Amino acid sequence: MKRKISLLPFIVIAIILLLMNWYVMAGLSVIFPSNLWKPVFIAIILTINLSFIMALIRLAKIGIDTFFKVTVHAFMVVFVAELTFSVLVFLGSIFKLLVGFLGFNLSSGIFSVVALAFTLLLFLFFIHGMIWGKYAYRVIRQTLYFDDLPMAFDGFTLTQISDVHSGSFTNAKAVQKGIDLINAQNSDLFVFTGDLVNNKADEIVPWMAHFSQIKANYGQFSILGNHDYGDYVSWNSDLEKIENLQTLKSHHQQMGFRLLLDEHITLEKNGEKMVLAGVENWGKGFGERGDLQKALTKTDIHDFKILLSHDPSHWDEQVKTHPSKIHLTLSGHTHGMQFGIEAFGIKWSPVKYRYPHWAGLKEEFNRFLYVNRGFGFLGFSGRVGIWPEITVIELKKK
Template structure:
């Protein structure tokens, strides 16, 4: 039975969009009564909007190429800047309505300043912000940490999304920062590519530089399975996954697929386990019980699990205690504010804990903000992260 198509939601969105643009342009008319100003603004809006529609319509045949990226980013920047302009203008208009004053030029100038500032912030995020790597360090204390591992360090990165990279020099800066940490152990917590294994090929020589005394370990993320593109056949899709697993090995990463390894130091050990992707709404493939098979309840365990919803749903209350879980996936939505004591991103409405350390039930979770970027080709306020965790014995 064919599903009935409703035009109402599209009509409402179109009406809101037209209303938004009319309101913004009406505010700009305070600068000049020349009709060419309004005409020029409407032509710009039409050009950006039609480019977006055209690029979306040809995605199935042309893919998400350069034109698609330019069109979608131009629309995103314009829409966001207009929204901020209109909200600011609306506040001023409500005030003048109650005071009985005409529209104030200075208030429109302030709204215009915020419009321009928004555009520049987006441009910065797209040019520099997405490669503004930083190392974030945490020291975590445990009662049951083996004595030999007191001071043991782990460097974690996540969500490389190699298919989005376009700046080799910037990537090398990120790799150099990872190497500078000189950690005992290196882990990568999933999403090496956007969709296809071939995306990592130009960048393998970079990520192959990463070495740690106790090894390099990795897991898969939801994007690594090729679920978000159309394949000629299921065999092609599975061949892509096999190829990606091979790339992990060629870079010197031990890929953990629902399994664990023992990390020994001075005859003492910790358990490092890794599961296939398990995430609410993103495929629940991972098998934690299988990954921890033959481990003991008293073992000190570190788990690599791409999606933090796995920790919330299963790991934090798992009968065999998992002291530390390392995740990624959220990217911090690549947009937010972490300054002046504020920590906010729209992704919080999907993932209550979306970045950094969380402790519950005597167990820790770290959510890495991601090394790469996806969708929006930039980062604003949520910068790419290299996490360094030091394990300490609580005394």
């Protein structure tokens, strides 16, 4: 029996879009009083908005296809641009009203011109992010100091990437540049902190030869992320879903990644040791599978420990206050929402309202968390202001 689709949400969306587009046209009319541009503007906006609503209706029946991806991205860019323009014009109108009470008369055109200039700039940023930004890999380096770091590991380096989301890749040459950049760091250890695929194990197959090139003297280690379990797609049976996960695990092994599933290994150097533990995904609202206690079984409370845990909410909920001190936790998951600003001393992304620690380094209780911004991308096929990251961390004795 076919599922009945309610049209009410789409009607509400249509009304909101209609009102916003009317407001945008009113703001543009101040700059361009001629009516010649309006039919073209209306035709373009109607085409994009109607295509977007059609894509949402088709999603329940057909799923995500090329039409859906192209339409959603076109709508997203235009929507953000129009929303930005509307907000700036509205704020300008409020400012004009306030200064009007003080006897000053400001032209509405000034605010519309400023809003249009800012909106066009943002539009260009989005286009750049979709074409080049999503593969603009950045190496971010951190040096961390510890009182109780074993002396043999003073100067030990590790490279971390996270959130590959291989099902989103389309440019093999660009991905290879990222792989070359990882190997160029010559770190002692390589770790991957989850989300190798978007949903299905076969997504990584075309890219296995690339990631198999990653090598480090002390090995390559990995964990699973929330997307790796196949929770976000429909399966013909529970068995098919289980088999998909088993296949993905074998792909880790084939690429030379030692997958840590609620367990730990011991790294040894010059007679001293360090514990590297990894848990299955534990995320607030994204599945609490990981068993930290199991991963630390047979470790000593005084051991120097590094933990791989995909979701940074795990650190807040369990890790930072765990009786057995975990010196450094490496996470990913947030992608920095692939949109934001990190420049001129500003660090902001909408994802901050969901995750207090969404990118970079955090220290509490003399324990560190580092959240990688992700190697790949998901949903929005681009990155604006939050670039794909390769993290290099050096451990130093205080």
